[in-house]
Amino acid sequence: MKKNLLILGMCVIVLISSCSTTSQNEQPETYKVTTPIIADTSITTEYVAEINALQNVEIRSRLSGFIEAIMVDEGQTVRRGQTLFSISSKTLQQELGKAKAALKSAKADVKSAEIELENSKKLLDKNIIGKPEYDLAETKVEALRAKVEEAESDKAQAEINLSFAQIKAPFDGIINRIPNKIGSLVEEGTLLTSISNNKEVYVYFNVSEKEYLEYTASQSEGKSNTVSLILANGANYKYKGKIETTESEFNKSTGNIAFRARFPNPENLLKHGSSGKVQMKKMLHNVVLIPQKSTFEIQENIYVYKVKSDSSVEQQKVIPIARLPHLYIIEPTLSTSDLIIYEGIQKVKDGDIIKSDVVSFSKIVKPLIQRK
Numbered sequence: 001m002k003k004n005l006l007i008l009g010m011c012v013i014v015l016i017s018s019c020s021t022t023s024q025n026e027q028p029e030t031y032k033v034t035t036p037i038i039a040d041t042s043i044t045t046e047y048v049a050e051i052n053a054l055q056n057v058e059i060r061s062r063l064s065g066f067i068e069a070i071m072v073d074e075g076q077t078v079r080r081g082q083t084l085f086s087i088s089s090k091t092l093q094q095e096l097g098k099a100k101a102a103l104k105s106a107k108a109d110v111k112s113a114e115i116e117l118e119n120s121k122k123l124l125d126k127n128i129i130g131k132p133e134y135d136l137a138e139t140k141v142e143a144l145r146a147k148v149e150e151a152e153s154d155k156a157q158a159e160i161n162l163s164f165a166q167i168k169a170p171f172d173g174i175i176n177r178i179p180n181k182i183g184s185l186v187e188e189g190t191l192l193t194s195i196s197n198n199k200e201v202y203v204y205f206n207v208s209e210k211e212y213l214e215y216t217a218s219q220s221e222g223k224s225n226t227v228s229l230i231l232a233n234g235a236n237y238k239y240k241g242k243i244e245t246t247e248s249e250f251n252k253s254t255g256n257i258a259f260r261a262r263f264p265n266p267e268n269l270l271k272h273g274s275s276g277k278v279q280m281k282k283m284l285h286n287v288v289l290i291p292q293k294s295t296f297e298i299q300e301n302i303y304v305y306k307v308k309s310d311s312s313v314e315q316q317k318v319i320p321i322a323r324l325p326h327l328y329i330i331e332p333t334l335s336t337s338d339l340i341i342y343e344g345i346q347k348v349k350d351g352d353i354i355k356s357d358v359v360s361f362s363k364i365v366k367p368l369i370q371r372k
Contacts, residue, residue: 030355032343033307036290036334037361043284043322043329046230046277047205047259053272054262055171055197061186062164063087074178078169078195085192089165096158103151110144117141173197174268196272201265203229203241205278206256212246214282215259223283227261230277237276239264287329290318291364294340295328302328307339311353316340326365 069086072078120137123129173195180186207215219225229237241263250257261278263270294304295318306316319331334340341348342359 028311028353028355029344029347030357031341031348032359033339033356034291034294034342034359034361034364035336035339036288036330038286038336039289040283040285041287041289041324041329042281043324044279044281045211046279047207049203049205049229049276049278051270051272051274051276052202052204053173053196053198054200054202055173056194056272057170058194059084059167059170059192061085061087061167061188061190061192063092063161064187065089065091065165065185067180067182067184067186067192070178070182072175072178074175074193076175078173078175080169080171082169083166084169084175085167087165087167087186089162092158092162092165096155096162099151099155099158103148103155106144106148106151110141110148113137113141113144167192169195171195171197172199176272198265198268198270198272201263201270201272203227203261203263203276203278204258205261206251206254206258208256209250212257215243215280218282228279228281229263230279232275237263237270239266241278284322284329287321288332288334289324289327289361290330290334290340291342291361292323292326292328293364294342294345296345304334305341305345305348306334307341307354307356311355313341313348313350313352313354315350 065088067085068088070084071086072082072084078084117134117137117140120129120134124131124134174197176194176196178193179191186192225243226240227243228240231237241261243259243261245260247258259278290304295302297303298315302318302320303315304318305313307313316333318328318333320328321331322329339356339358341354342364348354
């Protein structure tokens with residue numbers, strides 16, 4: 001029995017000795033690490049946008065009556081001055097006829113009064129009539145001439161009123177919805193349709209005060225004002241636009257200010273009232289870049305594992321400025337000499353001793369930047 005206990009004790013000693021030797025010979029695990037870089041790059045910011053036609057106006061009736069004819073269809077392209085609608089105009093034609101007759105009569109009265117004035121002048125020269133009689137004839141002519149001017153004004157107004165019966169396009173454009181049909185009774189001010197000139201479009205989008213000031217500063221340095229447009233289906237619009245102007249004041253409730261960009265629309269793809277997203281590109285110089293793969297999140301804060309000089313690791317908080325494909329632009333809390341873990345961050349913990357396998361930053365991401 002004692003012999004068996006002795007043998008068992010020796011085995012335990014051997015096992016303990018073996019485990020101790022294994023622990024002492026255990027090597028630190030190897031992790032791929034990299035270094036931040038300082039570079040010039042660009043970021044693209046997207047803004048919700050509203051698209052408006054270069055010109056878009058409502059066509060309304062300027063008189064009351066029945067729609068006699070509709071010469072266009074919805075979606076049709078029309079030219080400036082082309083007749084779109086015809087409103088019943090018999091009453092207006094009668095009024096114009098009366099105005100013409102009144103003008104003709106007034107002119108005849110003036111002609112008769114001028115003859116009388118001429119005769120009065122002859123009689124005055126022969127002392128047959130006195131000066132008062134002549135002055136009376138002269139006043140009559142002046143009064144009748146005033147009536148001619150009034151009749152001419154009435155005729156011109158009647159012609160204008162009659163012209164309102166023919167609704168014409170104010171500019172080249174595309175006809176939108178036509179709510180009323182032939183025979184409909186319309187009042188003065190009734191909406192007949194609207195017309196849009198979509199050869200070019202205005203795209204409106206809102207930016208913050210900070211972004212507005214940054215853009216203004218970039219323009220003073222001669223930077224580009226070109227922007228891109230993403231359509232509602234996510235497709236890239238193939239034509240570029242240019243920022244033309246901004247509003248004169250900030251919105252008090254949002255703190256934003258509206259920008260207006262102009263885009264060409266030769267294929268008439270963009271319609272009045274449609275939506276999209278404007279993309280603005282901004283150059284950044286001498287910024288610190290790290291791989292997104294090196295980061296992890298704790299309570300909405302972003303961290304990396306930094307390798308210290310003794311090969312131990314520690315968590316370090318970083319503050320992202322912007323996000324790029326596979327990269328973060330961060331505040332300069334890391335230097336280009338710092339080593340950060342690139343792969344395996346989920347297996348390491350604060351204080352672990354590791355062996356570093358340094359991987360070149362250029363091998364991690366595509367060459368989207370110009371390395372300093």
